[in-house]
Amino acid sequence: MFKYNLIKNFILFFFSISLSINFVQAKVLTSVKPLGFITAAIADGVTDTDILLPDGASPHTYSLKPSDLIKIKSADLIIWVGDDMEAFLPNFLKSIDNSKQLELAANPNIKALLRAGHSHEEESDEHDHDEHSSDDHHHEHHHGQFDMHIWLSPQIARAAAQSIHDKLVVIYPDKASLLDENLSKFTSKLKDTEQIIAKKLNSVQNKGYFVFHDGYGYFESEFNLNHLGSFTVNPAIQPGVKKIYEIQSELSHKNAVCVFKEPQFSPAIINKLVDGTRVKVGEIDPLGMDIELSTDAYCKFLLKIAQQFLNCLE
Structure with missing residues (x-):
């Protein structure tokens, strides 16, 4: 048993050293x-x-x-x-x-x-x-x-x-x-x-929408999008009953076209809120999950977000 534990500890130590070496890169x-x-x-x-x-x-x-x-x-x-x-x-x-x-x-x-x-x-x-x-x-x-x-x-x-x-x-x-x-x-x-994004989104600037996570203010302001409201500031926390009631009222009174969720947070409550309405559910990825690192990755990221807005609002 002692010999077995000694070998086991040696293997674990060697593995941890190897792991550290693999990560140590400039x-x-x-x-x-x-x-x-x-x-x-x-x-x-x-x-x-x-x-x-x-x-x-x-x-x-x-x-x-x-x-x-x-x-x-x-x-x-x-x-x-x-x-x-x-x-x-x-x-x-x-x-x-x-x-x-x-x-x-x-x-x-x-x-x-x-x-x-x-x-x-x-x-x-x-x-x-x-x-x-x-x-x-x-x-x-x-x-x-x-x-x-x-x-x-x-x-x-x-x-x-x-x-x-x-x-x-x-x-x-x-x-x-x-x-x-x-x-x-x-x-x-x-x-x-x-310039490309501004032209793309020009036709939907008057279309109102809600986002689950209130994190798109910079993009919305830059391209004059019609953000009507959000479910939560922090997507880790579900909206309370009072907030849900407010959103239900606003969806019907403000003529919202779309509600956006995120791949990181896709609460089932969104589908319940739009049930029985003509409001569509779209998805925006604020972290560019499927975009690979490259010299033009950031521009691809912005273009994809613009297209995700367009897909639901058009």
Whole structure:
């Protein structure tokens, strides 16, 4: 038995060392995939880009795994939004050198572009507190002063790309000219993409709709979409009875064309709300689950969201 345990422990130790070695690569790590889209364009030919959250996971509810901690510790740079979005990150990042972190929401140029969000008190009023766990309230608290879904703003994406570029120039000074070129290509493609999307969505700007998760304000404002309301600020928390009644009334009185859900959160309550009405149910993916990292991934991501709006509103 002793010999068996000794061999077993040796194998586990060898496996853990091998796992660590496999993860120790010079790369940039982003918290969510859309930030990875922007980073992959700027870092192209300079370093690899990796994503922390797997497809299907949400930054609102994610918990770090041991393999995630290895990734974070071995990264040359960790790019994230801020603690009002990735509530699971700040405590761990305290042990990581500041020079290896880039908190985008703390950048003055991005901070100046942030939209006001719902307050914690407003969110609390929409739900019955006794229906939720203490963990839900923890996530609920992190949706307050500003809307942190910054990757849905082409304007903020430009500022983020500049910030990522500047940070990478410091880390890889010998690649400065390539980083300059990548930034120029990204901003040019993004400008063209915005024009394409504006033309696409022009015909549906007057069509009203509801979203399950109130996280599309930047995109809606940029392209003048007719957002009538949302079910919840935090998709990890189901709307309360009072909120459901309000939505049912608004669906009938405001002539909504569509209600949008998300692949990360597809509550059955949406189908019940539209039952017996002419309101369609659409789906928007705010994290680009099926889009691969590439130099034009961010533009593909925005175009897909535009098409998802169009498919339901037309």
